[in-house]
Amino acid sequence: MANRADTKTRILDAAEKLFAERGFSETSLRLITSKAEVNLASVNYHFGSKKELIRAVLARYLDVFMPMAADAIVSIRGQNKDASLDDIFSTLVTPLLELNSLRTEGTTTFLQLLGRGYIESQGHLRWFITTHYGEYLRLFVKAVSDSAPHIPAAEMFWRLHFTLGTVVFTMASSDALTEIAEADFGEHYDIEAVIRKVIPYLSAGVAVPVTT
Amino acid sequence: MANRADTKTRILDAAEKLFAERGFSETSLRLITSKAEVNLASVNYHFGSKKELIRAVLARYLDVFMPMAADAIVSIRGQNKDASLDDIFSTLVTPLLELNSLRTEGTTTFLQLLGRGYIESQGHLRWFITTHYGEYLRLFVKAVSDSAPHIPAAEMFWRLHFTLGTVVFTMASSDALTEIAEADFGEHYDIEAVIRKVIPYLSAGVAVPVTT
DNA sequence: GTCTATATATAGATAGAC
DNA sequence: GTCTATCTATATATAGAC
Numbered sequence A, B: 001m002a003n004r005a006d007t008k009t010r011i012l013d014a015a016e017k018l019f020a021e022r023g024f025s026e027t028s029l030r031l032i033t034s035k036a037e038v039n040l041a042s043v044n045y046h047f048g049s050k051k052e053l054i055r056a057v058l059a060r061y062l063d064v065f066m067p068m069a070a071d072a073i074v075s076i077r078g079q080n081k082d083a084s085l086d087d088i089f090s091t092l093v094t095p096l097l098e099l100n101s102l103r104t105e106g107t108t109t110f111l112q113l114l115g116r117g118y119i120e121s122q123g124h125l126r127w128f129i130t131t132h133y134g135e136y137l138r139l140f141v142k143a144v145s146d147s148a149p150h151i152p153a154a155e156m157f158w159r160l161h162f163t164l165g166t167v168v169f170t171m172a173s174s175d176a177l178t179e180i181a182e183a184d185f186g187e188h189y190d191i192e193a194v195i196r197k198v199i200p201y202l203s204a205g206v207a208v209p210v211t212t
Numbered sequence C: 001g002t003c004t005a006t007a008t009a010t011a012g013a014t015a016g017a018c
Numbered sequence D: 001g002t003c004t005a006t007c008t009a010t011a012t013a014t015a016g017a018c
Helices: A007-021 A029-036 A041-046 A049-080 A085-091 A091-103 A106-119 A126-147 A153-170 A173-184 A191-207 B007-022 B029-036 B041-045 B048-077 B086-089 B091-103 B106-119 B122-131 B136-145 B155-173 B173-184 B192-207
Strands: none
Touching: A007 A029, A007 A049, A007 A106, A007 B091, A029 A041, A029 A049, A029 A106, A041 A049, A049 A085, A049 A091, A049 A126, A049 A153, A085 A091, A085 A126, A085 B122, A085 B136, A091 A106, A091 A191, A091 B007, A106 A153, A106 A173, A106 A191, A106 B041, A106 B106, A106 B136, A126 A153, A126 B041, A126 B086, A126 B091, A153 A173, A153 A191, A153 B155, A153 B173, A153 B192, A173 A191, A173 B155, A191 B007, A191 B091, A191 B155, A191 B192, B007 B029, B007 B041, B007 B048, B029 B041, B029 B048, B041 B048, B048 B086, B048 B136, B086 B091, B086 B136, B091 B106, B091 B155, B091 B173, B106 B122, B106 B155, B106 B173, B122 B136, B155 B173, B173 B192
């Protein structure tokens, strides 16, 4: 009977799937516990509140992804002092796809959760991420900035947030987009294809010379 | 006593502000009617349901913006057969800022609503926009595509959605972003400054040669 | 740790007097 | 067209038995 994970894990598994698909506030604890086939009260027993469950769902991914991504960035910069922007962004592809071996549809789910987290919750998840993972974020910002030294810091601030927006929105709506694209152009797009499509777009935008 | 608009308008005014700030599902009809200083029941009397109120709020902007933007695009293309991508995107700045004379903070509000609409509501606003304003959308897509003829249609589909994501996310979080930017870099950014910053980023990304 | 039952809050919507 | 009062549904959270 090893087929049934413990209650806490079952809740996290069901919750992340539903949160990614429908958003946080459209997902009730009732829906989560019924999908997880556990008792309604167990969410509060294990997590205390819905808000803390949301944070736990995100943390389970971030705790894996952030160190992996940071290692990858440090490694590429060690090998190649003049890594391009494309190199830096491309370095993140492997850690992102690695999430698929963590859980089914892990990459998509993580990116969708990130998107929902930034947009939906009025700041509290943004705060959670920047305070708990700020060290990693600073490392990424430094890597990108060093690869585009002609962009002033204030301009880079904006461009990195444009970049975040591009990724996060694309991923939050990736199901709808791949569906439309497949219907209209008869091509199949998986998450890796979309990620590889977005990288040149991002690099070009971040590096474009500042017009005065 | 011309200072008090009619109930329907008061509801729309209060609703758009709250929807833009907090999102649709985090904004209750009770909150809207109390800010608008009208009776709770009047929303259902005038609009039928919350869903229809949301559509009415968006339509009030789209009905003004879409024709203005289309006219501007048609006009620039008439004057300049070889309008660049930057030209096309820049053409939209005036219609966008024009919304500020329609209502206080009109530009920001409209873009935030658009962002929320695309992300939050599971498809029903996306459907509303594409069916009611599809003619305008096709005109924009054609203008952009003609200005970047080296990009195949399927690739352009993705890049335009990346672009939508950039704009929509940036605007949905523009309050937070300008706040942080002002604190960190001591510069003031109004909505026009942000729009003018994003345009080169978008143009560069949309036009970057496809890597094979 | 897990269950049932329920407390408590808040939502959207509506009936019916005025 | 606007009001009060209320219906109905659904949410999060918790008390207390097992």
